[in-house]
Amino acid sequence: MPHVSSSGGDDLCSTDEVKVFKDEGDGEDEKRSSENLTEEKSSLIDLTESEEKSGGNYSSNKHVSRADHSPVFGKVEPAPHTSSFNMGYLMSPYSYANGAAGPIQAGKMGLGPTHPGAALPFFCPNGDPLSQPPPAHMGIPPYQLDGKAGTMGLTRPPMYPFSAGQYPYPMLSPDMSQVAASWHTPSMYPLSPSAGFRSPYPTTLPISTSSLPTDLYRFSPTSLIPPHPGLSPHGPHLGSHPAIVTPGPKQELPDLNHRYARAQIDQKNNVGDNKNNQDGTNAGEKKKPHIKKPLNAFMLYMKEMRAKVVAECTLKESAAINQILGRRWHSLSREEQAKYYEKARQERQLHMQLYPGWSARDNYGYGTKKKKRKKERTTVESGGNNMKKCRARYGLDQQSQWCKPCRRKKKCIRYLESGDGNDGNQSDDNLGSCGSVGDAHTPPEEDGESLSQSMSSPGALSGLSSLTSPGGIILPSPSTSVASPSVSAASPYMLQSPLTPHEAFECKLPPAPPLLHQQPPRNPVGTNPHDINNPLSVNQLTGQCVKNEPPDGGGKDPTRSIISVT
DNA sequence: GCGCCTTTGAAGTGT
DNA sequence: ACACTTCAAAGGCGC
Numbered sequence A: 001m002p003h004v005s006s007s008g009g010d011d012l013c014s015t016d017e018v019k020v021f022k023d024e025g026d027g028e029d030e031k032r033s034s035e036n037l038t039e040e041k042s043s044l045i046d047l048t049e050s051e052e053k054s055g056g057n058y059s060s061n062k063h064v065s066r067a068d069h070s071p072v073f074g075k076v077e078p079a080p081h082t083s084s085f086n087m088g089y090l091m092s093p094y095s096y097a098n099g100a101a102g103p104i105q106a107g108k109m110g111l112g113p114t115h116p117g118a119a120l121p122f123f124c125p126n127g128d129p130l131s132q133p134p135p136a137h138m139g140i141p142p143y144q145l146d147g148k149a150g151t152m153g154l155t156r157p158p159m160y161p162f163s164a165g166q167y168p169y170p171m172l173s174p175d176m177s178q179v180a181a182s183w184h185t186p187s188m189y190p191l192s193p194s195a196g197f198r199s200p201y202p203t204t205l206p207i208s209t210s211s212l213p214t215d216l217y218r219f220s221p222t223s224l225i226p227p228h229p230g231l232s233p234h235g236p237h238l239g240s241h242p243a244i245v246t247p248g249p250k251q252e253l254p255d256l257n258h259r260y261a262r263a264q265i266d267q268k269n270n271v272g273d274n275k276n277n278q279d280g281t282n283a284g285e286k287k288k289p290h291i292k293k294p295l296n297a298f299m300l301y302m303k304e305m306r307a308k309v310v311a312e313c314t315l316k317e318s319a320a321i322n323q324i325l326g327r328r329w330h331s332l333s334r335e336e337q338a339k340y341y342e343k344a345r346q347e348r349q350l351h352m353q354l355y356p357g358w359s360a361r362d363n364y365g366y367g368t369k370k371k372k373r374k375k376e377r378t379t380v381e382s383g384g385n386n387m388k389k390c391r392a393r394y395g396l397d398q399q400s401q402w403c404k405p406c407r408r409k410k411k412c413i414r415y416l417e418s419g420d421g422n423d424g425n426q427s428d429d430n431l432g433s434c435g436s437v438g439d440a441h442t443p444p445e446e447d448g449e450s451l452s453q454s455m456s457s458p459g460a461l462s463g464l465s466s467l468t469s470p471g472g473i474i475l476p477s478p479s480t481s482v483a484s485p486s487v488s489a490a491s492p493y494m495l496q497s498p499l500t501p502h503e504a505f506e507c508k509l510p511p512a513p514p515l516l517h518q519q520p521p522r523n524p525v526g527t528n529p530h531d532i533n534n535p536l537s538v539n540q541l542t543g544q545c546v547k548n549e550p551p552d553g554g555g556k557d558p559t560r561s562i563i564s565v566t
Numbered sequence B: 001g002c003g004c005c006t007t008t009g010a011a012g013t014g015t
Numbered sequence C: 001a002c003a004c005t006t007c008a009a010a011g012g013c014g015c
Helices: A014-025 A027-045 A047-054 A070-074 A105-111 A147-152 A173-183 A214-218 A235-240 A247-269 A297-312 A318-331 A334-354 A372-382 A390-394 A396-401 A413-420 A428-434 A436-441 A444-456 A458-467 A479-483 A488-493 A501-506 A514-518
Strands: none
Touching: A297 A318, A297 A334
């Protein structure tokens, strides 16, 4: 399918970028941008401070890695839609506080020269660093590892080597009306296993318990449910009036319905049809109906935009599409994102009302066993041999491997370190770097998950290496960014792997120049004590063996190979 | 047929 | 309080 932009978003690349710039250029935004740049930097460094500034409105999810998102909204100033913005937490955990992040793009741009090519891959679709700042509203782009990194635009490289160019800012703007309309589409929850009812609710309607008749659950979706008084005109009818919505939303409708349908399917467990249950009456005797989690803002956005993206690119793989959507999500304006947050909030609210006793925990372990390995591994890592003193670990035969103190029959530093319970890998792990470090970084599962972890600690950024795209892009050791906060190092690393020819073709975009690959990033020596490759690392300094082989070497997923940069 | 991949966010568990 | 994990959607892909 040709790269069409029926939506008017048209040029997925350039146009959108321009838009972004425009955004920033807007006086206020711009101001904030520069102001916040600094603020942002420090914010990440000192979250507490930011929180203070923001009124403590950061998400309860304190993942630092995620936290960097919060600022996005944390920055949002109660704008036109103040009313909704003032919903406080309800609005979203990231309650538009005046946090730090925010439009740092301008700032980034300013830094551009300093970091030529810095965030290039992500926000510089055209390879022009200056043209690709993260969206103004974004604040700290996700995975921008740390404040300093922020300036460097150290972003998380997608697994799928899309070039930024592929992630044009679709900008809902032209389509916002559609989007807005789509928000009026019913949100569905499988209220009744049999009916697979998805209860619609108006976006604008403040949901109160009273407003949600319990009977609601029993009726089939669209037809039987009388529109709530507060329902928007299209409310429940959207499904039947696709005309109301433009392509985007239109697509969504089926989508939502699909979800609905799926929900029903999911409820196959629910033995029958009648287990509706939110009260989980006896019908659920055999199995509790599987009540899905309410969709979060991004999920809602994805559902809505997926079709569009799919249409724009010929890509079909959800993983790839999701990457694009992730980018787009960040490119959305604050207001636009806010709308999704609002919608998500309402979803949660409704969900809560529909399933008062439901807890996300209920879904834990639903249908999968995956990730157990992780735990096992973790246990092994934390426990195991690594905890032993050198003597126990290596035995008398391998005294050469003992740490010096051990050799001198003194306190085993490795043992002590591990015993410290320090999170890091500097301890035994580190020491254990021989085995465990590698392991620690290797497991594919760890990539994503421990990503946040690694990112959370500036020094542990090496985890980023796991983010290397399949294309074998070299990721700089995050430590670099840590090391030189203000400058350098990062730029070259912002790698986004260029599109593969195939991918480029898929999205009708030219593959990004592989220039980034040409600058092997170099870590300033000794910047990250956690970095096993760091000659000055604890490992090295303590005479521990260092595992140089790519941490991922043992990884299960070849596509996530980690290339350690030394 | 099932799990992985990939994204963000919410909410859970664990320390 | 913080770190980490799971799940939500989606659909191609590999085993």
